Amino acid sequence: METKEKGSYKAHVLVLPFPAQGHITPMLQFCKRLVSRGVKTTLVNSIYVSKSIHVDDLNSSINVEAISDGFDEGGWAQAESPEAYLTKFCAVGSRDLANLVKKLDDAGRPVDALVYDGFLPWALDVSKEFGLVGAVFFTQSCAVNNIYYHVHKGLLSLPLSDSTVSIPGLPPLEPWETPSFVYIYGSYPGFYHMVVNQFSNIDKADLVLFNNFYELEKETVDWMAKLWRVKTIGPTLPSMYLDKRLEDDRGYDINLFKPKSAMCMNWLNEKPRGSVVYVSFGSMAEIDAEQMEEVAWGLKESMFYFLWVVRASEEAKLPEKFTDDVSERGLIVTWSPQLEVLAHESVGCFVTHSGFNSVLEAISLGVPLVTMAQWTDQGTNAKYVEDVWGMGVRTRQDEKGIVRRRVLELCIREVMEGQKGKEIKENAIKWKNLAKEAVDEGGSSDKNIDEFVAELIRP
Ligand code: UDP
Numbered sequence: 001m002e003t004k005e006k007g008s009y010k011a012h013v014l015v016l017p018f019p020a021q022g023h024i025t026p027m028l029q030f031c032k033r034l035v036s037r038g039v040k041t042t043l044v045n046s047i048y049v050s051k052s053i054h055v056d057d058l059n060s061s062i063n064v065e066a067i068s069d070g071f072d073e074g075g076w077a078q079a080e081s082p083e084a085y086l087t088k089f090c091a092v093g094s095r096d097l098a099n100l101v102k103k104l105d106d107a108g109r110p111v112d113a114l115v116y117d118g119f120l121p122w123a124l125d126v127s128k129e130f131g132l133v134g135a136v137f138f139t140q141s142c143a144v145n146n147i148y149y150h151v152h153k154g155l156l157s158l159p160l161s162d163s164t165v166s167i168p169g170l171p172p173l174e175p176w177e178t179p180s181f182v183y184i185y186g187s188y189p190g191f192y193h194m195v196v197n198q199f200s201n202i203d204k205a206d207l208v209l210f211n212n213f214y215e216l217e218k219e220t221v222d223w224m225a226k227l228w229r230v231k232t233i234g235p236t237l238p239s240m241y242l243d244k245r246l247e248d249d250r251g252y253d254i255n256l257f258k259p260k261s262a263m264c265m266n267w268l269n270e271k272p273r274g275s276v277v278y279v280s281f282g283s284m285a286e287i288d289a290e291q292m293e294e295v296a297w298g299l300k301e302s303m304f305y306f307l308w309v310v311r312a313s314e315e316a317k318l319p320e321k322f323t324d325d326v327s328e329r330g331l332i333v334t335w336s337p338q339l340e341v342l343a344h345e346s347v348g349c350f351v352t353h354s355g356f357n358s359v360l361e362a363i364s365l366g367v368p369l370v371t372m373a374q375w376t377d378q379g380t381n382a383k384y385v386e387d388v389w390g391m392g393v394r395t396r397q398d399e400k401g402i403v404r405r406r407v408l409e410l411c412i413r414e415v416m417e418g419q420k421g422k423e424i425k426e427n428a429i430k431w432k433n434l435a436k437e438a439v440d441e442g443g444s445s446d447k448n449i450d451e452f453v454a455e456l457i458r459p
Contacts, residue, residue, distance in 0.1 A: 082190025
């Protein structure tokens with residue numbers, strides 16, 4: 001075995017995200033914060049992801065490796081079910097991850113710690129096998145994870161039977177405000193198993209990391225901190241959007257879809273301040289065709305400018321000739337540079353599916369929200385946006401589960417120009433400042449990352 005490149009770095013951390021955009025992004029961003037503290041990082045992608053990503057000037061100080069998830073040709077979409085995907089990833093991934101640790105060791109770059117995605121709890125066993133520090137990384141909110149923890153422990157029995165769900169550290173929730181896998185018991189059993197199983201071995205993890213900041217979910221963090229060594233380390237937006245201390249941290253670097261950057265930014269540049277409604281439902285949600293039509297007409301009838309992300313796989317659901325009909329006021333793209341868009345002064349509000357990354361981005365950039373939760377954790381995030389953080393309004397669905405065009409239009413109006421909109425905007429600015437403070441020197445997340453790094457340095 002070669003000797004470690006002594007003195008050139010403090011420790012070597014492997015970072016293993018679940019292979020999806022909303023997981024790779026925050027974990028890669030976390031790598032950058034570690035690198036800035038003299039830690040060597042290696043991001044581990046699945047072979048399929050590593051073949052399909054668009055890498056924009058990935059910070060060269062982050063190493064990238066790939067392991068198999070068992071579906072090298074098509075990833076998640078190639079598996080016949082979520083269960084089949086997760087089972088195979090566990091078997092093949094454990095073996096490949098162990099081989100990677102050995103390979104790095106043999107190459108004189110021994111690994112000190114493994115930061116693994118909560119969706120991949122088997123990775124902790126690999127870290128223990130090699131005596132590494134094992135830190136689980138959650139990309140969803142503390143509230144959502146606390147609900148799953150309570151389900152895992154049997155402290156919240158399913159199907160839900162009471163009209164109010166009470167979980168320590170959380171406000172009382174109505175059943176529909178809990179994650180869809182909890183509220184609609186039996187829906188998507190594979191996903192349900194994945195989110196609940198995150199807690200199967202958490203007591204053995206050395207650290208529990210959240211892409212979040214303490215001030216945002218204090219009560220829940222404090223409660224969880226009684227169980228585990230919890231550290232909030234986010235928001236993991238590029239430094240140049242927040243504290244501006246890492247000059248080369250300007251973007252997310254890895255995109256699973258190619259953004260129409262010039263088209264979006266040129267279009268936004270021509271619009272007045274605060275006049276545009278930005279609409280995106282993230283990288284995964286498949287919107288019901290009827291819902292898509294309601295969104296289309298709601299945007300048109302609201303009379304605001306709008307920039308709407310409709311992924312290529314969703315485009316066929318747009319009403320016929322809609323794109324041409326609205327070309328005076330609306331721009332529809334298959335993927336946007338979302339951070340740049342949210343940071344642009346023309347954007348007045350964000351109609352979002354409330355994926356946690358999108359919500360954190362809006363919080364960090366002070367953009368008011370209109371939420372249209374679709375599934376998984378989004379309904380709980382939306383509850384917090386409206387009732388806890390006060391930085392947006394929730395659209396309500398009808399009995400068919402559809403948000404009607406008029407409902408969407410009224411919510412957009414309320415945020416863009418209504419009385420409540422003023423208060424929402426003030427709160428959005430308040431959260432933006434707190435997010436920046438958290439990652440700034442001496443802030444809660446900054447200190448937590450320092451403490452994490454200090455633990456990696458072995459005598
Ligand atoms: N995103 C983007 N361009 C788009 C839409 C989304 O860059 O047109 C990014 C967005 O900034 C966020 C991620 O994709 O970082 C979506 O993550 P989120 O957790 O919000 O939703 P998910 O895709 O996991 O449902």
